[in-house]
Amino acid sequence: MLEKPARNTGAHVVYAELKRQILTLELKPGERIYEPAMAAALQVSRTPLREAIRRLISENLLEQQPTGGVLVPILDEAVISELYEVRAAMESLMARNACLKAAPEDIDALRSILARNAALVEFADDAMEQGMALHATIARIAGNSWALRFHEQISNQMERYRHFTNSTQQRRDEALEQHRDLVDAIASGNPDAAAGMAFDHVLGARDAAVRALSGKNGAGA
Template identity: 80%
Template structure:
């Protein structure tokens, strides 16, 4: 079946690009996906586009309507609360485990990320990337593959909300301070303190996101 690789490649390209547009809010919450126009815009035929759409529906990043239409899900405050609660539990567990397993090299790497975080704290996107890097390093240090797997699934769902969490300088400064105390707890081998800091940090991000979302009008439910 010589056409299979091309079809799979087209579906993957469509999936990656559609997902990027959804997560960056380029496709607006509540926006409908019009198949012919989208296929043309992505440079694929309708068959691989449909494969990509089905995959995104299975990931809850697109929503199938009873009428047959496909929409970008609205930004739902209840959903974001649930996602952040689950992520807080995972981050807390991984911070606790990281305290027990961190090597001197791990601590040095965390301090390096902190330094980069501090250097870019005035820039929302860069600060967010360094924050994500720090949490990823802690997750890798913790070494719990199931917690990491569930955390990654939740994080993927949260991408649409993440930019709301550091939209103000006050929140970015607060997050950096929390990152510092978290690294101190991990470096000091204090699992209970690290677990609490990680949990509280994620819940503070949730509160910041909900405050920012409340003023964004359409697409919020």
């Protein structure tokens, strides 16, 4: 009876590590997963590895080929557009709801994140982390459990693309100003303005990601 949780825990650890490697691009887009080599690298048996692979396939973070092989999905501009359009609608909804529910302490929390964002805006990873924290806090304030659930699913898919959205200082500065305007709209209780700003902000991130990915693909051609 004690062995089953251990196997489940092992599969979860393998899943978390593979997911991390996929989302950080440590496992390259288009790279094939070879079970014997991967099991050896992770120092696990094939059973938890296969469980983790099945779970990642169900989340579209790995791709099953007709031949039976498993690949890391390529970075695709069409997928970026679809994901960001859905996320823009979700962020717009949550920003609108946050306007109706935000308490003074919620606004203080958002402004504290903005201050950290401003202090770290020159550092790509740190600036991205603060931007994600801001959106997560708005989602919490909005309090729509279904929106939170779908937002998390979309965020998992978008993780591979996020570092393309703030790869330049200009884009990081623009995002910071957009975050400030968004928080001001929420603080003033203007749901239409907040919804519109959130929507446009996410589409701006989409455009930055597409431009960066197009340049990357062009450079490699």
